[in-house]
Amino acid sequence: MDRRQQKTRDAIFAAFNGLLSEKRYSxxxxxxxxxxxxxxxSTFYAHFETKDELLRATCVDLFDHVVSDHLSxxxxxxxxxSGGGADSTITHILYHLRxxxxxxxxxxxxxxxxxxxxxxxxxxxxxxxxxxxxEIFANREVPADFLLNHISCTFVETVNWWIRHDxxxxxxxIERCFLAVIRPVLESDRTQExxx
Amino acid sequence: MDRRQQKTRDAIFAAFNGLLSEKRYSxxxxxxxxxxxxxxxSTFYAHFETKDELLRATCVDLFDHVVSDHLSxxxxxxxxxSGGGADSTITHILYHLRxxxxxxxxxxxxxxxxxxxxxxxxxxxxxxxxxxxxEIFANREVPADFLLNHISCTFVETVNWWIRHDxxxxxxxIERCFLAVIRPVLESDRTQExxx
DNA sequence: TTCACTACTGAACATCTTGTTCGATTATAT
DNA sequence: ATATAATCGAACAAGATGTTCAGTAGTGAA
Numbered sequence: 001m002d003r004r005q006q007k008t009r010d011a012i013f014a015a016f017n018g019l020l021s022e023k024r025y026s027x028x029x030x031x032x033x034x035x036x037x038x039x040x041x042s043t044f045y046a047h048f049e050t051k052d053e054l055l056r057a058t059c060v061d062l063f064d065h066v067v068s069d070h071l072s073x074x075x076x077x078x079x080x081x082s083g084g085g086a087d088s089t090i091t092h093i094l095y096h097l098r099x100x101x102x103x104x105x106x107x108x109x110x111x112x113x114x115x116x117x118x119x120x121x122x123x124x125x126x127x128x129x130x131x132x133x134x135e136i137f138a139n140r141e142v143p144a145d146f147l148l149n150h151i152s153c154t155f156v157e158t159v160n161w162w163i164r165h166d167x168x169x170x171x172x173x174i175e176r177c178f179l180a181v182i183r184p185v186l187e188s189d190r191t192q193e194x195x196x
Numbered sequence: 197m198d199r200r201q202q203k204t205r206d207a208i209f210a211a212f213n214g215l216l217s218e219k220r221y222s223x224x225x226x227x228x229x230x231x232x233x234x235x236x237x238s239t240f241y242a243h244f245e246t247k248d249e250l251l252r253a254t255c256v257d258l259f260d261h262v263v264s265d266h267l268s269x270x271x272x273x274x275x276x277x278s279g280g281g282a283d284s285t286i287t288h289i290l291y292h293l294r295x296x297x298x299x300x301x302x303x304x305x306x307x308x309x310x311x312x313x314x315x316x317x318x319x320x321x322x323x324x325x326x327x328x329x330x331e332i333f334a335n336r337e338v339p340a341d342f343l344l345n346h347i348s349c350t351f352v353e354t355v356n357w358w359i360r361h362d363x364x365x366x367x368x369x370i371e372r373c374f375l376a377v378i379r380p381v382l383e384s385d386r387t388q389e390x391x392x
Numbered sequence: 393t394t395c396a397c398t399a400c401t402g403a404a405c406a407t408c409t410t411g412t413t414c415g416a417t418t419a420t421a422t
Numbered sequence: 423a424t425a426t427a428a429t430c431g432a433a434c435a436a437g438a439t440g441t442t443c444a445g446t447a448g449t450g451a452a
Contacts, residue, residue, distance in 0.1 A: 004419060004428055029409065040430040045411065114310025142373045149357050150350065150377050157349040161342055177338045181346050184384035185377045200399055200448060225438065236401040241440065 009047060011037040013061070016054055017103060025055065025112030055112060059119040062103060066096040067127060075131040079179070079186055090178065094171035097159060101167060108163045117156055124152040136186065147185075154182060205243060207233040209257070212250055213299060221251065221308030251308060255315040258299060262292040263323060271327040275375070275382055286374065290367035293355060297363060304359045313352055320348040332382065343381075350378060 015037035019028045030051060034044045048054040070089045077083040078090050085091070097104055107116040128151055137144035158178045162169060169177075211233035215224045226247060230240045244250045266285045273279040274286045281287070293300060303312040324347055333340035354374045358365060365373075 002420065002428065008429080030411085031409075042412080042414090042431075043429055046428080050411095114314060118310060142376045146354075146357055146373050147377070149353065153349065153353040154346065157345065157353075158342075161345050177342050180338050180384075181343070181381045184380035187384075188376075188380035198399065198449065204400075226440090227438075238402080238441080238443090239400055242399075246439095 008039050008043055011039055021106045055115055056119055059116055063123045067093060076133045091171050091175050094174050098167055105163050108160060120156050121152050124155055128152050204235050204239055207235055217302045251311060252315055255312055259319045263289060272329045287367050287371050290370050294363055301359050304356060316352050317348050320351055324348050
């Protein structure tokens with residue numbers, strides 16, 4: 001990729017991130033972004049069709065950064081009775097989220113929050129679909145995509161709750177909360193299977 | 197209240213609802229609303245400071261209409277093992293939601309969806325806090341407000357999933373899905389209490 | 393009915409935002 | 423060195439927001 005493109009893109013991201021920590025998303029104008037990024041107006045629109053697309057791109061970048069390191073691992077282990085704890089994938093993701101607190105908190109709060117959460121959910125749903133063994137969703141009382149949706153929504157809402165608490169809890173405690181409301185669901189059906 | 201005020205307010209709500217079923221929230225302008233409501237520009241701003249406030253007021257009206265009939269009942273029964281089914285409060289709320297499908301679906305989809313869901317969650321959290329016995333949240337492995345948040349988020353996400361499925365499932369099936377992911381959580385701790 | 397309020401009207405206005413266009417300029421890769 | 427691609431930035435049309443204000447007309451109470 002042309003260095004100029006990369007530079008422009010980086011400058012826009014940086015400007016946007018800076019602004020995002022100062023004011024609410026809907027208050028940020030394209031004008032402010034290009035002023036701070038020091039790029040021409042037409043250049044901005046050559047890179048992003050709308051401000052929402054810039055937000056989406058920002059989110060995807062962030063998710064990739066936070067999650068990608070752990071994508072190689074299977075996630076199924078985390079949800080099993082024996083899994084979880086300090087070395088689990090989920091805990092690592094939570095640590096990453098806390099490290100990126102400055103960026104993420106301002107995306108979650110204010111009025112970009114809803115969009116951010118939607119993007120986060122969509123991203124996580126894809127991750128969980130790929131990385132959770134399909135047998136987890138099989139033979140359930142509820143439709144597979146309902147359960148998948150429930151798991152990713154619950155994760156995002158858990159993180160959201162954490163951030164609203166200023167991330168005072170440790171990642172381990174948050175994982176415990178998350179698993180406390182997800183595992184019983186997965187196990188309750190397992191029980192049924194055994195009982196059948 | 198002055199009849200004129202009420203008339204104006206109703207006209208604005210009606211116009212807004214009509215527009216909401218035709219186009220996305222962010223595409224709707226104040227100009228269109230006042231044209232259709234047939235009120236003066238300054239009148240609109242005398243009633244609502246912003247378009248978002250109008251949306252919020254619309255949502256609250258809707259929630260009250262959908263939920264208020266059942267606010268007198270205790271909700272705790274729904275979550276118990278014996279509760280639920282055709283005569284439960286939750287099923288009734290789901291029926292109401294389906295009856296108001298035309299209004300609600302267009303609030304859920306499109307770009308008002310995120311805001312709508314936030315308002316819905318806030319509203320439901322208040323309802324659940326008041327109407328669920330406090331003992332449900334006591335002595336849990338997870339903080340009470342985490343659990344409360346989880347329940348209301350799960351309900352809203354369940355409804356959201358339902359609407360994305362064009363409400364093809366029956367309210368009873370949806371209640372079953374909702375309870376299938378909530379009850380095991382409430383019971384898993386109960387088990388712990390017994391084991392203690 | 394009268395009368396003091398209160399709400400509505402609607403045009404006009406300043407201001408801001410978006411997204412596009414285009415000729416000139418500058419950096420890049422080979 | 424040169425063709426190519428990216429950027430610049432001013433100018434523009436279109437349209438939205440929110441305010442102001444003088445005039446008009448319902449409303450409720452006496």
